[in-house]
Amino acid sequence: MTIEQLFESQRKNSWNLRTAPLHERVEGLKKLSLWIESHQDQICQAMSEDFGKPEMEVLMTEIYPVLQEIHYAMKNLKKWARPQKVSPPLLLVGTKNAIYYEPKGVVLIIAPWNYPFNLAMIPVVAALAAGNCVILKPSELTPKTSQLMEDMLSSIFAPNHVLVAQGDKDISTKLLSLPFDHIFFTGSTQVGKIVMKAASEHLSDVTLELGGKSPAIIDSSADLDWTAQKIAWGKFVNAGQTCLAPDYLFVDSEIYGVFMEKLKHQLEVLYKDPAKDLARVISSRHLQRLSSLFNEALSAGAKLVYGGQFDFQKNTLSPTVIDQVPVTTQVMLEEIFGPLLPVLKFNNLNETIEFVNARPKPLSFYIFSKNKANVDRLLAATTAGGVCVNDSVIHFANHNLPFGGVGESGLGNYHGHYGFKTFSHSKSVLKQSALGRLLNLIYPPYTPWKIKLAKFLIRWKI
Numbered sequence: 001m002t003i004e005q006l007f008e009s010q011r012k013n014s015w016n017l018r019t020a021p022l023h024e025r026v027e028g029l030k031k032l033s034l035w036i037e038s039h040q041d042q043i044c045q046a047m048s049e050d051f052g053k054p055e056m057e058v059l060m061t062e063i064y065p066v067l068q069e070i071h072y073a074m075k076n077l078k079k080w081a082r083p084q085k086v087s088p089p090l091l092l093v094g095t096k097n098a099i100y101y102e103p104k105g106v107v108l109i110i111a112p113w114n115y116p117f118n119l120a121m122i123p124v125v126a127a128l129a130a131g132n133c134v135i136l137k138p139s140e141l142t143p144k145t146s147q148l149m150e151d152m153l154s155s156i157f158a159p160n161h162v163l164v165a166q167g168d169k170d171i172s173t174k175l176l177s178l179p180f181d182h183i184f185f186t187g188s189t190q191v192g193k194i195v196m197k198a199a200s201e202h203l204s205d206v207t208l209e210l211g212g213k214s215p216a217i218i219d220s221s222a223d224l225d226w227t228a229q230k231i232a233w234g235k236f237v238n239a240g241q242t243c244l245a246p247d248y249l250f251v252d253s254e255i256y257g258v259f260m261e262k263l264k265h266q267l268e269v270l271y272k273d274p275a276k277d278l279a280r281v282i283s284s285r286h287l288q289r290l291s292s293l294f295n296e297a298l299s300a301g302a303k304l305v306y307g308g309q310f311d312f313q314k315n316t317l318s319p320t321v322i323d324q325v326p327v328t329t330q331v332m333l334e335e336i337f338g339p340l341l342p343v344l345k346f347n348n349l350n351e352t353i354e355f356v357n358a359r360p361k362p363l364s365f366y367i368f369s370k371n372k373a374n375v376d377r378l379l380a381a382t383t384a385g386g387v388c389v390n391d392s393v394i395h396f397a398n399h400n401l402p403f404g405g406v407g408e409s410g411l412g413n414y415h416g417h418y419g420f421k422t423f424s425h426s427k428s429v430l431k432q433s434a435l436g437r438l439l440n441l442i443y444p445p446y447t448p449w450k451i452k453l454a455k456f457l458i459r460w461k462i
């Protein structure tokens with residue numbers, strides 16, 4: 001079957017799924033959970049082969065969050081899917097009003113390579129919980145994980161319900177020409193723009209989970225041991241290939257020297273054995289890009305503080321920190337997305353606010369401080385998809401918080417109930433009853449009394 005025919009078969013099936021009992025969705029999610037639990041070793045193996053991702057990182061950043069998401073959805077689905085009653089205004093007294101959460105229909109999910117299981121499966125879980133048919137396009141750069149997801153999903157769901165379409169941007173482009181009811185894209189800002197343009201052809205709904213440069217501000221009141229550890233993990237987990245990793249640091253000049261020593265110490269402690277505990281850079285092209293960023297910064301005057309070992313045979317870069325970085329170099333202009341961390345100094349908090357606000361809105365913003373006034377000021381004066389205070393990255397892990405970007409870092413959000421809502425259409429339903437006669441008062445003939453009533457409503461806004 002061609003991709004167009006498969007899409008058509010999903011479209012037909014999507015009308016059946018609307019009226020299918022809710023327990024069928026729960027059963028599908030349960031099967032998914034059982035498959036994942038019983039194939040943990042295979043999932044770890046696939047990601048180890050794809051880019052040397054350590055087992056611990058696969059367990060904690062890929063398998064665990066997906067299982068958590070499935071179980072949270074299973075537990076809450078009945079409540080989420082129930083029509084939500086709302087009250088009417090005075091003129092509509094007697095009517096019954098509710099929001100119905102109906103499936104959008106057929107949705108396309110395009111996933112990136114960096115958390116290849118997590119970032120594909122969490123949206124798939126939300127889309128299935130909301131009752132949709134799904135076509136998943138995983139990344140071509142993690143072929144083992146993509147194949148495993150295809151094996152998993154095809155063993156549980158019929159192709160007219162869930163389908164995995166593997167391939168590179170050619171298959172993406174083909175899929176994007178179809179009239180999906182929703183397109184959920186996770187990837188670069190540059191490709192996000194292509195996706196949004198394609199979606200506009202059919203006016204498909206879109207969610208864009210994009211990237212960018214997420215800053216971390218460390219003021220002089222911060223607990224420096226704690227901060228150094230949190231930065232060292234948040235930046236270098238997955239070898240820095242994390243959309244919300246701190247991209248660069250801004251450190252108060254008062255504590256700069258002490259902090260840098262503590263950061264170096266933490267990197268020694270955490271990455272004693274980088275061959276075991278640090279993932280590879282995904283491809284030689286990506287390592288080449290990191291190497292250019294690094295070399296350009298050094299030739300423009302930046303100083304190497306820590307690391308800097310590139311291995312072009314194994315595709316690895318040891319955790320690397322640079323400072324005195326000119327802000328006009330490419331490393332301070334594009335998303336780094338690798339184990340390279342530039343550090344800048346500041347004297348006054350206002351400098352950091354001006355710097356951040358003069359650049360595209362970040363996906364995440366990190367504040368390390370014990371000074372409440374500074375935290376509140378930074379929270380109020382800047383914007384970002386999400387903020388984490390005195391830690392990094394972990395706000396992603398709370399499914400009660402919407403996860404998504406703002407401006408160039410994305411559009412829309414998901415996780416937990418937010419994911420269910422993203423993949424549902426909120427349909428307004430008003431049911432009139434025999435009691436609903438008040439409205440008749442505004443029908444013609446428009447007598448002076450009715451005009452008086454209209455003026456009364458306008459005056460009191462009821």
Ligand code: NAD
Pocket residue numbers: 110111112113114115119137138139140167168169172173186187188189191192194208209210211212242243244335337363405409410
């Ligand atoms: P990417 O944009 O290159 O690719 C993402 C997906 O789009 C892949 O499946 C790819 O095959 C497809 N694609 C590539 N070019 C395309 C085109 N021209 N037309 C249609 N589809 C195309 O991103 P990536 O390299 O896989 O991932 C890294 C980027 O993703 C970084 O910018 C990172 O910040 C971002 N990201 C964001 C989040 C988030 O949740 N906000 C999470 C992970 C990664």
